[in-house]
Amino acid sequence: MSIALSEKEIAPLNYFLHSYGPASMPTLHLGWIFASIVVVVFLIVAGLLAGALLHKRPQNSGKIDDADKGLRWVYIGTSISTCLLLAMAVYALITLNTVARPPQAPALTLTVTGYDWWWKVEYEYDDPRLNFVTANEIHIPVGVPVLVKLKSADVIHAFWVPVLAGKTQMIPGLINRQWLQADASGVYRGECTQYCGLQHAHMALEVVAQNPAEFQRWQTAQHRRVALSPASDAGWKVFMEHCSGCHSIRGTEAIGAHAPDLTHLKSRSLIAAGTLTNTPEHRERWITHAQEIKPGARMPSMVLPPAELTALSAFLSTLD
Ligand code: HEC
Ligand SMILES: [Cu+2]
Incomplete structure (x- = not known):
């Protein structure tokens, strides 16, 4: 009932035929x-x-x-x-x-918060300087239980990665718990399964289960702070002017809190909660046409002069 997957392969969604861990x-x-x-x-x-x-x-x-x-x-x-x-x-x-309950103490605890219509993912450590925030993509080490604390920032959502664990609601004002474990490395798709408004169907997430060395490499890359050269970077200026009110980049003055953290944007494979693959072209299209791609999303379509868009796009491509 569990087939071996390669590191990047996407697991089948059919939870009545497949299970990849002891929670499901x-x-x-x-x-x-x-x-x-x-x-x-x-x-x-x-x-x-x-x-x-x-x-x-x-x-x-x-x-x-x-x-x-x-x-x-x-x-x-x-x-x-x-x-x-x-x-x-x-x-x-x-x-x-x-x-x-997991069979052994969880190796990792993270907090996932549901927003209309995306997921904020927080990794917390004993040393808070190591904490980082990402969005829509959860990386876990393979073969060990992971505890996920579930919150909501607005309405009721539900967190479900069908082949890894049952679903759990995310209720405003409450912290629910869910554990999951992937026994094979690979990519496991999850969905919001509580109707939460217009773009509920475009609120997907991916759980990327990696062998310990791969996971460690990813984690170290997430800890890294972005090296910026703000004064000279035209794209950074556009970002500060048009985007930083909502988006944050850790270690900079961009501290907007109600949109996905973009510190390591390029490390994610999808954007807008599974709506588009994360290519430079899609990022530009998303910035200029967010409302056509995902009508009602809490990000406006931004009208920018071509030179500014080019500079901004080049800047976003440095966020790896
Ligand atoms: C009014 C707040 C707001 C502003 C201003 C804004 N965004 Fe967003 N942005 C959001 C929200 C909310 C999302 C999540 C949308 C969703 O997936 O439903 C988002 C998603 C994104 C994503 C996808 C991130 C991911 O990992 O899924 C990118 C890239 C992005 N915005 C870039 C920008 C850039 C560049 C600008 C400035 C030109 C900008 N945004 C301005 C609110 C904003
Ligand atoms: Cu939903």
Whole structure:
């Protein structure tokens, strides 16, 4: 039920056929066992019904014994289905308990906050100087549990990476918890699964599970601060003027807090929560046509003179 993936391969989404970790495997089994029981029960009931319809009822002898015989089957049938339902309830509760907590202490804790319509991802460390923020793309080391604290900045969202774990709501004012673990490296797609407004369908995320060395390399790159030459950089000036009110770049004066952090924008493979691949052309199109690409998104389409757009685009390409 889990096929080996290469580092960059995207895992199949079908969570009824695939599971890539211990937070989702027990529910996959539960789903199949329940589905099988339901089918068997249906076949038995349908068979009995067909039998009753086709069977010619014998002349009623009027004997009290015959009625008793019929009642006996009612008792037997009721007892069997009651026991079966109880067993299913116990199995469901055991499964819930199994997936509620990770089998070992989480190797990493991160906070994911849902916004209309993107995800903020915060990595926190004992030394707060190492903390960093990214968006829409979560990197985790393979084979270890990761605890995800879930928050919302506006309405109710829900965090779901189907082949890694069940879904959990993100409720304003509450911090919910969810753990996930990927047992194969690769890319796992997630979606918001609580209707949250116009662009709910364009609120995807990617979980990138990497072997420890790869993950370490990514983490070190995220810790790095951006080296800027602000005075001379025309693109940086455009950014400060038009973008820094919403977007931040760590270690600079751009500290806008209600839009994706762009410190290492180029390290992400998609932009606008899975809407476009992260190429220079798409970044430019997004800046000038955000409202056509994702109508209602909390970023306006920006009208910039061509020279400014070129400078800005060159500047964004340095954010790796
Ligand atoms: C009014 C606030 C606001 C302004 C001003 C703004 N943005 Fe945005 N930007 C956002 C929001 C909100 C998103 C997330 C949209 C979404 O995915 O739904 C976003 C997304 C982006 C993304 C995609 C990031 C990712 O990882 O998905 C890029 C790149 C970007 N903006 C660049 C810019 C640039 C460059 C400017 C200035 C020319 C700018 N933005 C101005 C609010 C803003
Ligand atoms: Cu949603």
